[in-house]
Amino acid sequence: MTAPDPGASPREHGTREQDVATIPDAAWPNLVMMMHLLQTSLERQAQRDGDVSHGQFMLLVLLSGAKDQTRGLTDLADTLRYSPSRVSHALTVLERRGLVTRRRTAGGRRAWEATLTREGRLLTGRVLRGQRRDIRDPLLAELGDADAATLAEVSARVITVLDEARSG
Amino acid sequence: MTAPDPGASPREHGTREQDVATIPDAAWPNLVMMMHLLQTSLERQAQRDGDVSHGQFMLLVLLSGAKDQTRGLTDLADTLRYSPSRVSHALTVLERRGLVTRRRTAGGRRAWEATLTREGRLLTGRVLRGQRRDIRDPLLAELGDADAATLAEVSARVITVLDEARSG
DNA sequence: CAAGATTGACTTATCAATCTTT
DNA sequence: AAAGATTGATAAGTCAATCTTG
Numbered sequence: 001m002t003a004p005d006p007g008a009s010p011r012e013h014g015t016r017e018q019d020v021a022t023i024p025d026a027a028w029p030n031l032v033m034m035m036h037l038l039q040t041s042l043e044r045q046a047q048r049d050g051d052v053s054h055g056q057f058m059l060l061v062l063l064s065g066a067k068d069q070t071r072g073l074t075d076l077a078d079t080l081r082y083s084p085s086r087v088s089h090a091l092t093v094l095e096r097r098g099l100v101t102r103r104r105t106a107g108g109r110r111a112w113e114a115t116l117t118r119e120g121r122l123l124t125g126r127v128l129r130g131q132r133r134d135i136r137d138p139l140l141a142e143l144g145d146a147d148a149a150t151l152a153e154v155s156a157r158v159i160t161v162l163d164e165a166r167s168g
Numbered sequence: 169m170t171a172p173d174p175g176a177s178p179r180e181h182g183t184r185e186q187d188v189a190t191i192p193d194a195a196w197p198n199l200v201m202m203m204h205l206l207q208t209s210l211e212r213q214a215q216r217d218g219d220v221s222h223g224q225f226m227l228l229v230l231l232s233g234a235k236d237q238t239r240g241l242t243d244l245a246d247t248l249r250y251s252p253s254r255v256s257h258a259l260t261v262l263e264r265r266g267l268v269t270r271r272r273t274a275g276g277r278r279a280w281e282a283t284l285t286r287e288g289r290l291l292t293g294r295v296l297r298g299q300r301r302d303i304r305d306p307l308l309a310e311l312g313d314a315d316a317a318t319l320a321e322v323s324a325r326v327i328t329v330l331d332e333a334r335s336g
Numbered sequence: 337c338a339a340g341a342t343t344g345a346c347t348t349a350t351c352a353a354t355c356t357t358t
Numbered sequence: 359a360a361a362g363a364t365t366g367a368t369a370a371g372t373c374a375a376t377c378t379t380g
Contacts, residue, residue: 027323030319031320033327034324035207089343108380111339138329138333140196151198154315157311158206253363349369354365355365
């Protein structure tokens with residue numbers, strides 16, 4: 001399949017040859033389609049290997065990488081751009097399944113924090129392994145180290161831009 | 169913010185300096201986070217400028233780029249990896265709003281096709297302009313032509329890989 | 337009273353079951 | 359009967375309103 005063209009200006013091409021000078025015009029539609037397809041893969045895989053949505057899974061991943069497997073709810077929400085409501089609903093489900101626990105933060109604050117349970121750690125590991133095996137590894141292998149490195153850099157820059165657009 | 173590390177192997181770094189040889193290890197978490205943040209932006213923008221979900225919007229975009237603004241339902245589903253059900257539900261909403269019409273395909277087949285209405289075209293254009301102005305342009309400007317070109321290529325390759333994983 | 341979080345109503349997405357046309 | 363699409367039940371995400379603690 002060739003990428004469809006969401007976002008490109010409607011214009012005719014004189015030839016079918018790839019026009020190097022206009023490649024940047026394809027950047028956006030390609031990027032949008034790539035993100036869509038990859039996200040779709042990630043969602044299916046998280047559902048299949050862990051019976052969790054990818055949105056829930058990202059919360060688990062954040063916790064699994066945190067000190068004491070614990071982070072504040074507002075912090076989780078800010079990092080992932082989730083609404084407080086979304087975090088709350090998601091944690092309710094995850095807590096019911098015994099994957100996380102919620103408790104008040106120490107220090108007499110009015111905030112709460114979530115902690116990954118042992119079960120949560122196991123599930124997160126299982127889903128991560130499937131993700132690496134079925135999605136990440138084949139993809140990065142296909143790209144090769146050089147392109148993977150470029151992608152890492154570009155992604156980091158995009159993340160920075162989007163972060164600044166939020167806070168700045 | 170720095171990218172969190174979903175999918176990276178848990179290992180300690182000896183130093184805080186950026187280790188060039190290990191940049192590819194960051195490719196995956198960066199990519200996952202970038203996709204998440206960008207998708208989030210796209211969803212909010214489509215909702216804001218068109219009162220449609222990004223999932224619905226992509227259907228509109230496919231139609232807007234098609235001959236006679238028309239495509240078969242199965243074709244739409246295949247391209248976007250939507251289930252038949254999802255396409256049907258989405259078109260029901262879009263049709264109710266007067267943005268698309270559904271009719272049987274010519275040629276005595278049992279298939280159906282969807283066509284963008286004039287209103288649908290207007291809305292799609294409006295959302296696309298907002299998307300370009302608020303998301304695409306700032307982002308690609310920040311990246312510069314060279315990186316945008318690389319991103320386009322890499323995205324195209326990823327799309328191909330994911331397409332082959334499906335059909336092959 | 338305001339920061340921080342939850343609740344409830346509504347929309348979107350998914351999965352299984354069903355209907356329709358050839 | 360099988361391709362192509364719809365329907366209906368459930369789960370996830372969003373927005374506005376509300377509860378709670380310092």
